Amino acid sequence: MAMKLETVVPFGRSLDEYIKMFNLTDADLTKRILGVGDGPASFNAEATKLGYTATSIDPLYQFSGAEILSRFNAVVDDIIEQVRTSPNDWVWMYHQSPDDLRQNRVHAIQTFLNDYGAGKADGRYRIDALPHLTLPDQAYDLAVCSHFLFLYSEQLDYSFHLESIQELLRVSREVRIFPLLTLMRQRSPYLDPILQTLGEQGYFLAIKKVPYELQKGGNEMLAITTKHDN
Numbered sequence: 001m002a003m004k005l006e007t008v009v010p011f012g013r014s015l016d017e018y019i020k021m022f023n024l025t026d027a028d029l030t031k032r033i034l035g036v037g038d039g040p041a042s043f044n045a046e047a048t049k050l051g052y053t054a055t056s057i058d059p060l061y062q063f064s065g066a067e068i069l070s071r072f073n074a075v076v077d078d079i080i081e082q083v084r085t086s087p088n089d090w091v092w093m094y095h096q097s098p099d100d101l102r103q104n105r106v107h108a109i110q111t112f113l114n115d116y117g118a119g120k121a122d123g124r125y126r127i128d129a130l131p132h133l134t135l136p137d138q139a140y141d142l143a144v145c146s147h148f149l150f151l152y153s154e155q156l157d158y159s160f161h162l163e164s165i166q167e168l169l170r171v172s173r174e175v176r177i178f179p180l181l182t183l184m185r186q187r188s189p190y191l192d193p194i195l196q197t198l199g200e201q202g203y204f205l206a207i208k209k210v211p212y213e214l215q216k217g218g219n220e221m222l223a224i225t226t227k228h229d230n
């Protein structure tokens with residue numbers, strides 16, 4: 001899967017952010033978790049250190065740590081500046097300010113990079129890309145997808161979203177996606193048709209409020225489970 005590094009925004013979040021974005025309970029954390037499009041999140045590094053079982057997939061992992069860091073350094077100032085100049089679009093609840101956000105993103109990528117070599121060798125960081133994954137059926141209990149599906153609705157079409165979610169349901173018994181907003185802070189236009197289609201296929205769907213909000217209005221996640229889980 002060819003990926004152009006210059007099209008990626010390698011911003012990563014921490015385990016604590018994942019816990020809040022996805023309402024992860026202590027019981028959830030003991031599951032076999034697949035982080036989808038995890039990029040330079042420190043979720044996997046931190047979860048592994050605590051003894052949990054996490055696998056991250058991302059086409060970004062075809063690049064070296066130095067290449068990922070150099071792309072991060074190339075975009076971080078611009079992005080923080082964009083955040084600073086659109087104050088009405090953000091909620092400073094978790095992160096205290098644009099500077100604090102920057103610091104937290106730097107901390108996440110540093111934690112990720114410190115773990116990247118060992119994690120790649122262990123198979124915890126796998127090169128794989130939606131909408132088709134090389135993973136076996138039902139290998140995971142919970143797949144979490146942060147800041148990829150729905151967020152990039154302008155760039156990735158409806159079929160990509162539907163195929164990707166169905167692929168995640170092939171490899172995992174439960175799928176959670178956050179946020180449900182696009183980069184323009186609109187609710188993704190694909191959400192309702194996806195709810196309708198998956199509902200007709202017999203999946204249980206729930207939109208849940210979560211205790212995390214950075215994009216104003218972005219405090220909901222979608223949880224999808226197969227029938228026999230309920």
Ligand SMILES: C[S@@+](CC[C@H](N)C(=O)[O-])C[C@H]1O[C@@H](n2cnc3c(N)ncnc32)[C@H](O)[C@@H]1O
Pocket residue numbers: 008009010011012013014036037038039040041057058059060128129130131145146147148
């Ligand atoms: C904004 S980052 C989010 C990183 C992480 N999930 C987090 O929230 O901290 C989006 C990620 O999606 C990844 N991505 C891009 N295309 C993808 C694809 N087809 N399948 C899976 N991930 C993809 C990018 O490489 C990037 O790391």
